[in-house]
Amino acid sequence: MDFKSSDTVPGPPPEDHLPHTTQAAVKIVIVGGFGVGKTTMVGSVSEIRPLTTEETMTQAGIGVDDNYGSDSKTATTVAMDFGRISITEQLVLYLFGTPGQERFWFLWNGLFEGALGAVVLLDTRRLEVSFDVIGRLEERGVPFVVAVNSFPDAPRYPIEELRGALDLPLEIPIMECDARRRASSREVLMTLMRFLHSLAMRRAPV
Numbered sequence: 020m021d022f023k024s025s026d027t028v029p030g031p032p033p034e035d036h037l038p039h040t041t042q043a044a045v046k047i048v049i050v051g052g053f054g055v056g057k058t059t060m061v062g063s064v065s066e067i068r069p070l071t072t073e074e075t076m077t078q079a080g081i082g083v084d085d086n087y088g089s090d091s092k093t094a095t096t097v098a099m100d101f102g103r104i105s106i107t108e109q110l111v112l113y114l115f116g117t118p119g120q121e122r123f124w125f126l127w128n129g130l131f132e133g134a135l136g137a138v139v140l141l142d143t144r145r146l147e148v149s150f151d152v153i154g155r156l157e158e159r160g161v162p163f164v165v166a167v168n169s170f171p172d173a174p175r176y177p178i179e180e181l182r183g184a185l186d187l188p189l190e191i192p193i194m195e196c197d198a199r200r201r202a203s204s205r206e207v208l209m210t211l212m213r214f215l216h217s218l219a220m221r222r223a224p225v
């Protein structure tokens with residue numbers, strides 16, 4: 020197809036433009052098992068219209084996907100979710116939500132490339148799924164925090180009990196959150212940034 024000189028290619032809407040004050044952009048991944056709320060978190064906190072790759076679930080996933088606790092879920096992420104949030108006038112976070120179904124986990128390695136840190140979103144109804152998720156981050160050396168998404172019918176456990184079950188050191192932050200609420204999701208990201216800053220200060224030469 021030939022374009023004339025007068026033709027213009029539409030760009031992003033003005034509200035999606037990167038702020039002119041931005042000096043640094045950081046890649047963050049949001050990981051977790053199927054149905055823990057990764058797409059919801061990206062959508063609730065993103066200042067731009069998020070990109071999602073959700074597809075309708077079909078019978079092909081029966082017997083393959085573990086959707087315990089998410090029986091009413093009709094769509095699933097098959098590649099990634101993407102959003103953006105400005106933490107300050109100078110710092111922007113690019114958010115990448117990973118697919119939760121295990122048959123799509125082979126995509127995680129590419130999404131982890133260049134990531135400064137991660138949020139592990141956790142559903143206490145399926146705590147065992149988080150073991151593999153955390154193991155993959157530890158293998159890649161990606162620093163992370165853990166956010167327990169508050170589902171109405173999910174059991175509640177003390178933070179230190181969860182820390183013991185996940186076998187996490189004291190330095191790794193664990194907090195409760197509501198992925199549907201922008202303020203709660205933003206606080207999770209701020210906790211991650213404070214954690215990353217503390218790691219950087221610890222590693223800095225004296």
